[in-house]
Amino acid sequence: MVELGKYAGTVLGAYGVTIALLLGLVWMTLRQGAKMRRRLEEQERRMGRNG
């Protein structure tokens, strides 16, 4: 493990905040993408069936 000295909390905090925000963004993007894909497929299927 890398030696961070007396600033360990600072450095880890900064990386932690960054990673949390980025993961949140990626998760939001993927979830919205999956949801929209599902809704669109459903709609296309329904319209395909009804003419």
Next chain:
Amino acid sequence: MSIWEYANPKKFMQTSSWALPWVTGLAVLTLLTGLVWGFFFTPDDFRQGSTVKIIFIHVPSAMMAINCWAMMLVTSLVWLIRRHHVSVLAAKAAAPIGITMTLIALFTGAIWGQPMWGTWWAWDPRLTSFLILFLFYLGYIALWEAVDDPDTAADLTSVLCLVGSVFALLSRYAVLFWNQGLHQGASLSLDKEEHVADQFAHPLWLTMAGFVLLFVTLVLLRTRTEIRARRLRALEARERMA
């Protein structure tokens, strides 16, 4: 083959679905390598101690916060001039990424500032400019959310983006006039004198490339979602008419 062919949503979907795995892989690879290199394999700075490692996320996110707005400005202009839907949807898709980058830059800056300057926040020109940039992102996203008709929303947000860009620049210089700051100058410039040392610069370049690639990946993903949303809306409208 001109770049405008990608303005066709179908062509964009095809190309982006082919490109996405590559860009994603490259983004993860560069970002991980850069961060691991920066976090585990760089020495401490003689003045800043280990906090210097924060540079590997602070600088790239700050850079992307500004570049993202620049990209939105260009795509908004393309929409206003050439009426390509993909262009303005890309701007819409980019805004939440930009605001996240701004937040990361602000938060890491605050955490870094605490031990270095003895304060979480100072009304320093650079910090203030980023706070203002954050407000511009907020307004832009809020306007998208508020307007129902997608084409109206696209036009209005694009005009706001243009006007906002002018005022953001103006604020930048107004803020410089208003207060002199604690923040250091440019971390990476061609002028060797104020350049960070090579051992920090190399992983920094890598993480900057990683942030750019991550941004591209997310913009592609989100633009695809927006295109699907637009198609879904059109289909639903057609169904109601039938």
Next chain:
Amino acid sequence: MLALLLRDLRLATRAGGGFGLSLAFFLIVTVLVPFGVGPEGGTLARIAPGILWVGALLSCLLSLDRIFALDREDGSLDLLATAPIPLEGVVAIKGLAHWLTTGLPLTLAAPVLGVLLNLPQSGFLWLTLSLLFGTPALSVIGTFGAALTVGLKRGGLLLSLLVLPLYIPTLIFGAEAAKRGAEGLATATPLLMLAGITAGTVAILPFAAAAAIRVNLR
């Protein structure tokens, strides 16, 4: 165009036109500040220029959504859009009317309220001048924001969110000029910058606002 200006002025000054409202708001904000920071004269004198500028800015914000909303409701905005005068001109006149009914009264009221905040003697002239130079920019920027949100049901809050960041440069130079004036320093630089911002916004923003209205009326 003159007819339009007179019509807007009459509408604004009529009962229920909201003419006195922003002035009253300005007064209340100014009266509240000493309760918040304490009655100590030195502190008040130091923050007076800034407080008065922020107060004027917020009071200006209050009346922005009226610029186009009423015309939109009764359909006269559609008529104005098809009128022989260009929409850019209409927008400029609307901004001017807003300034005459809001910015100018605020400018005139500010020195009086400055007494309440123990503004130093030397500050009165510069405060009034800076507001005189700066409030037109506030009105024009606000007209642009109102044009963006004219189609929305509850655009008021969004309007503030959009307009406030755009107000930052004006506020910085305006408050700086007033502050330097109060401290007896040279005020030429911020005043010139402020006048520059006003001139620039008056020249350019009516075009952006007219474009936004055309989009909203589509």
